Amino acid sequence: MTAAALLRHLPAAIEITLITPRDYPASDIFYGSVTSPSAYDFNLSIGVSEPRLVLESTTAFSLGTHFQAWGGDKLSWFQGFQLPLPILSGVPFHQYLVRQDMQALDPFLISAAMARRGVFAHPPENASHPLARAEYGYQLDVASYRQLFAGLTDRSRIRTLSADLAEVESTPESIVTLYLSDGQSVSADLFIDCTGPEATLLSTLGARRIGNHWLNAVLTSKASEHLGPAVRTLSGRHFGWQSATPLQGSLAKLTVFTEEGEASALAEHGEEPDVRTGARFGRQPCAWVGNCVAIGQAAAMIEPLTPAPIMLLQKDIDRLVSLIPLSGDMSMESREFNRQFVDDCEHAELFRRALFATAPLPRSSYWQADGALGSSPKLDRKFEQFLSRGVLVAYDLEPFTPEDWVVLHYGMGRRPRRYDRLADQAPAPELKQYLDTLRRDIEAATYNLPSHDSYMTRLRQYLMRQGA
Amino acid sequence: MPQSSSHIEKICILGGGTAGWMTAAALSHKLKGLPIRIELVESDEIGTVGVGEATLPLIRKFNEALNIDEAAFMKATEATFKLGIEFCNWGRIGDRYIHPFGDYGRPLNGIPFYQMWLRLRELGEKHRLDEWSYPVIAAEMGRFRYPASDYASVTGSFGYAYQFDASRYAAFLRQYAEANGVIRTEGKVAATSCHSETGFVEALNLDGDRTVTADLFVDCSGFRGLLIEQALKTGYDDWSHWLPCNRAIAVPCESHGELTPFTRATARDAGWQWRIPLQHRVGNGHVYCSSFISDDEATAQLMANLEGPALASPKQLYFTTGRRRKFWNRNVIAIGLAAGFLEPLESTSIHLIQEGITELIQLFPDKAFQASDSDEYNARMGLAFERVRDFLLLHYVANQREDGAMWLHFQNLTLPESLEEKISAWMTRGHIIRYEFGTFLPPSWLAVLLGQNMIPRGYDPRVLAVPEADLVAHAQSTRESVLAAVRDTPQHDLFIRQIGAGTDRAPLVAKAG
Numbered sequence: 016m017t018a019a020a021l022l023r024h025l026p027a028a029i030e031i032t033l034i035t036p037r038d039y040p041a042s043d044i045f046y047g048s049v050t051s052p053s054a055y056d057f058n059l060s061i062g063v064s065e066p067r068l069v070l071e072s073t074t075a076f077s078l079g080t081h082f083q084a085w086g087g088d089k090l091s092w093f094q095g096f097q098l099p100l101p102i103l104s105g106v107p108f109h110q111y112l113v114r115q116d117m118q119a120l121d122p123f124l125i126s127a128a129m130a131r132r133g134v135f136a137h138p139p140e141n142a143s144h145p146l147a148r149a150e151y152g153y154q155l156d157v158a159s160y161r162q163l164f165a166g167l168t169d170r171s172r173i174r175t176l177s178a179d180l181a182e183v184e185s186t187p188e189s190i191v192t193l194y195l196s197d198g199q200s201v202s203a204d205l206f207i208d209c210t211g212p213e214a215t216l217l218s219t220l221g222a223r224r225i226g227n228h229w230l231n232a233v234l235t236s237k238a239s240e241h242l243g244p245a246v247r248t249l250s251g252r253h254f255g256w257q258s259a260t261p262l263q264g265s266l267a268k269l270t271v272f273t274e275e276g277e278a279s280a281l282a283e284h285g286e287e288p289d290v291r292t293g294a295r296f297g298r299q300p301c302a303w304v305g306n307c308v309a310i311g312q313a314a315a316m317i318e319p320l321t322p323a324p325i326m327l328l329q330k331d332i333d334r335l336v337s338l339i340p341l342s343g344d345m346s347m348e349s350r351e352f353n354r355q356f357v358d359d360c361e362h363a364e365l366f367r368r369a370l371f372a373t374a375p376l377p378r379s380s381y382w383q384a385d386g387a388l389g390s391s392p393k394l395d396r397k398f399e400q401f402l403s404r405g406v407l408v409a410y411d412l413e414p415f416t417p418e419d420w421v422v423l424h425y426g427m428g429r430r431p432r433r434y435d436r437l438a439d440q441a442p443a444p445e446l447k448q449y450l451d452t453l454r455r456d457i458e459a460a461t462y463n464l465p466s467h468d469s470y471m472t473r474l475r476q477y478l479m480r481q482g483a
Numbered sequence: 484m485p486q487s488s489s490h491i492e493k494i495c496i497l498g499g500g501t502a503g504w505m506t507a508a509a510l511s512h513k514l515k516g517l518p519i520r521i522e523l524v525e526s527d528e529i530g531t532v533g534v535g536e537a538t539l540p541l542i543r544k545f546n547e548a549l550n551i552d553e554a555a556f557m558k559a560t561e562a563t564f565k566l567g568i569e570f571c572n573w574g575r576i577g578d579r580y581i582h583p584f585g586d587y588g589r590p591l592n593g594i595p596f597y598q599m600w601l602r603l604r605e606l607g608e609k610h611r612l613d614e615w616s617y618p619v620i621a622a623e624m625g626r627f628r629y630p631a632s633d634y635a636s637v638t639g640s641f642g643y644a645y646q647f648d649a650s651r652y653a654a655f656l657r658q659y660a661e662a663n664g665v666i667r668t669e670g671k672v673a674a675t676s677c678h679s680e681t682g683f684v685e686a687l688n689l690d691g692d693r694t695v696t697a698d699l700f701v702d703c704s705g706f707r708g709l710l711i712e713q714a715l716k717t718g719y720d721d722w723s724h725w726l727p728c729n730r731a732i733a734v735p736c737e738s739h740g741e742l743t744p745f746t747r748a749t750a751r752d753a754g755w756q757w758r759i760p761l762q763h764r765v766g767n768g769h770v771y772c773s774s775f776i777s778d779d780e781a782t783a784q785l786m787a788n789l790e791g792p793a794l795a796s797p798k799q800l801y802f803t804t805g806r807r808r809k810f811w812n813r814n815v816i817a818i819g820l821a822a823g824f825l826e827p828l829e830s831t832s833i834h835l836i837q838e839g840i841t842e843l844i845q846l847f848p849d850k851a852f853q854a855s856d857s858d859e860y861n862a863r864m865g866l867a868f869e870r871v872r873d874f875l876l877l878h879y880v881a882n883q884r885e886d887g888a889m890w891l892h893f894q895n896l897t898l899p900e901s902l903e904e905k906i907s908a909w910m911t912r913g914h915i916i917r918y919e920f921g922t923f924l925p926p927s928w929l930a931v932l933l934g935q936n937m938i939p940r941g942y943d944p945r946v947l948a949v950p951e952a953d954l955v956a957h958a959q960s961t962r963e964s965v966l967a968a969v970r971d972t973p974q975h976d977l978f979i980r981q982i983g984a985g986t987d988r989a990p991l992v993a994k995a996g
Contacts, residue, residue, distance in 0.1 A: 024593075026948040027948070337943065409919075
């Protein structure tokens with residue numbers, strides 16, 4: 016993806032060499048199997064249109080993730096993508112739910128309604144239609160996704176070397192030359208480290224990851240004739256969690272666990288794993304050191320409970336493309352890259368940590384790991400404001416939207432103790448009628464929609480006819 | 484969920500200047516239908532400062548939220564439209580630029596237009612970046628129209644604000660608020676009663692043995708901060724070491740020449756002078772630092788640089804740049820000058836009042852006055868003040884002026900780290916470090932930096948991936964669209980009359996003698 020983005024955006028005068036290993040790291044499965052809606056624009060910016068994505072990879076649509084049996088109380092909710100909820104007379108929608116003592120947000124979320132029925136359709140252009148509030152991302156298989164991007168790399172503009180890295184020659188401040196297993200060597204002004212959690216290049220400059228949480232995972236892809244719903248299911252287990260992601264032609268099953276829970280995790284996984292791996296989670300203190308920039312898992316490993324791993328990867332690439340250095344002095348670029356990188360990681364991590372802010376938590380090493388992290392003032396502020404009065408605190412340029420947060424809070428059973436007093440201005444009967452109508456309209460809008468499988472089949476047929 | 488007895492039942496707003504009446508108008512509208520009484524206490528004896536007569540585009544949201552008719556408001560306040568601020572003598576003496584309410588050009592392949600302009604400049608482009616800004620060219624040609632609904636068009640990518648008589652705006656909002664049930668009490672505060680244990684303000688004791696009690700007090704009493712400071716001793720963060728200007732002299736003058744849709748800020752030896760054109764007069768003022776110029780000299784400089792005869796005697800103001808340590812302390816919320824002071828170089832005074840009111844409504848308390856409410860309010864307002872401060876400071880430090888003690892002071896100043904980094908990123912490659920929450924977004928930083936001759940050493944190399952011919956064609960077509968759109972735009976004064984916002988009064992003239 017980085018190579019495709021650089022080729023797309025940089026002038027031809029900048030020579031790019033891509034060194035591809037003989038085997039891709041198994042840790043790629045930790046990118047997870049879902050993207051957020053931001054993938055649409057990102058992909059388009061590097062030349063991958065949605066038609067191409069669905070025709071040339073196994074990618075399917077995603078309305079969100081259905082969390083099941085989460086935490087000690089076995090919470091269950093649909094973490095769906097959603098455009099901003101209505102603001103009525105300047106008061107956020109959820110404040111009216113608190114006023115009405117309505118506990119559920121789901122009936123008012125179009126993506127949740129579509130997910131319940133297993134249907135899918137693109138949001139219409141008519142903004143007043145309930146379906147127009149739906150947002151979607153993608154369900155993907157990392158290898159298939161990677162292959163699609165690999166096909167974009169214009170071979171006339173890129174020198175591709177297929178070999179393993181044998182040795183890195185560096186000074187304390189910068190990388191000088193890479194020596195490859197086939198005897199070739201590569202020198203460059205800037206080195207981009209996409210080697211995965213090992214961060215092979217960045218680590219030669221002394222980088223040491225912050226974080227000590229080790230997780231294992233197994234992935235099995237099972238052929239499937241019919242495409243399942245546009246929903247990933249993710250179930251909490253004592254040892255960690257399991258997810259099932261419908262893709263075109265298969266169902267991807269991922270089991271994530273700590274070492275302590277390995278036996279039961281593998282037993283529950285049931286299938287023979289296609290991929291098996293483990294990695295230490297956390298981030299680099301700085302993803303850009305000297306003349307080396309770490310991208311994706313080389314920069315940060317975040318658990319794929321949410322679309323965060325792909326979101327952060329996209330952000331890494333966007334950030335790099337906008338800060339390609341102008342000269343050998345990369346100090347300004349690296350400072351700015353690292354500032355944004357730390358913010359992005361921290362903000363993505365807030366959302367992940369919020370998933371563990373529930374009690375009780377199972378007494379296994381997986382569920383207890385977050386307890387050792389200490390408090391986060393930023394997360395505490397978010398919780399305090401939401402629980403106190405339903406206010407959604409936001410920081411600059413967070414990857415997760417206020418809607419993601421409100422859906423998460425409601426899903427995990429967090430409810431404001433007070434509501435905005437301005438919500439009292441709406442006459443109770445009219446408010447009730449408005450909410451009843453909205454709920455009915457949302458439900459009704461999904462009645463005649465096709466199943467995800469049927470929609471995808473017809474979409475592919477249509478696109479192929481167009482292509483022909 | 485609070486019981487009804489915990490609801491705020493009475494609000495007292497102290498001070499009837501711009502901040503006081505804006506707060507009263509907004510609260511009376513937003514809280515309509517709820518059992519909350521609002522009383523505003525003001526003294527006819529105490530003059531109001533009438534902060535900043537120029538505003539930022541968000542003022543329209545404020546008026547719209549109150550369902551205020553634009554033409555009626557403009558007529559009542561002698562308002563004109565504002566497309567930006569013209570800065571004179573800021574980069575070097577003799578320079579000028581406009582900081583517009585809008586972006587420059589159209590992006591191409593996700594690259595901001597100004598990066599392409601930097602490349603074109605290298606190739607010999609002679610036109611200013613301004614030529615790709617509809618609001619700059621329209622302002623320079625004295626024209627105005629409403630923004631088009633299509634954001635992608637050159638006439639859709641700008642905003643506008645107003646220049647108005649703040650005293651008249653306060654009077655206009657007073658009418659509005661009183662019609663909404665706000666009680667106005669005339670009186671001077673003789674003493675404040677606070678709870679012996681909690682320190683909460685319980686009552687204002689007015690002259691004539693009258694008492695005003697309330698659950699929530701909004702302190703709009705101006706610089707003195709009668710409640711937030713004098714009663715609650717909240718404390719003040721002094722920012723004079725960054726922004727040392729501490730005095731101003733204001734004077735209106737006759738309006739001569741055309742009605743410009745922009746405010747002007749002209750840098751002087753020890754500060755700067757504002758010019759705000761209204762329909763019936765021009766507002767002028769000199770903001771200066773008393774360490775570098777005497778009051779008499781500052782007054783003389785101002786009076787020598789008026790475009791017409793003065794309409795009143797110059798009025799002297801004293802201030803300390805900074806912010807109250809807490810904007811919300813116990814049951815008192817300070818809004819306006821009681822909350823803090825930042826010189827009106829970028830017309831932020833009324834904007835910060837508006838921010839204070841908006842956050843108060845969002846975080847409206849109950850009688851429990853939970854610390855989480857005030858903490859959140861203070862965090863949000865603190866960030867707003869700090870980010871405006873850095874943007875103001877940028878004007879003083881990103882320039883080539885070394886011609887006097889004040890300008891040399893700025894050349895040697897240690898900047899806040901965040902600002903230092905912003906300037907460094909800009910100078911290296913025209914990169915603008917952006918944030919999401921703050922008044923001034925990247926186009927504003929761009930306008931000031933380029934306007935003050937801070938030309939970056941490099942530009943985004945992505946520009947080089949665009950073929951030169953495409954770049955030239957894109958730039959040319961956009962520039963032509965801007966010029967064509969401005970040619971089709973009516974004159975500012977004509978537009979004001981066309982929409983029925985013209986005042987019936989003749990322009991003011993100075994009294995003989």
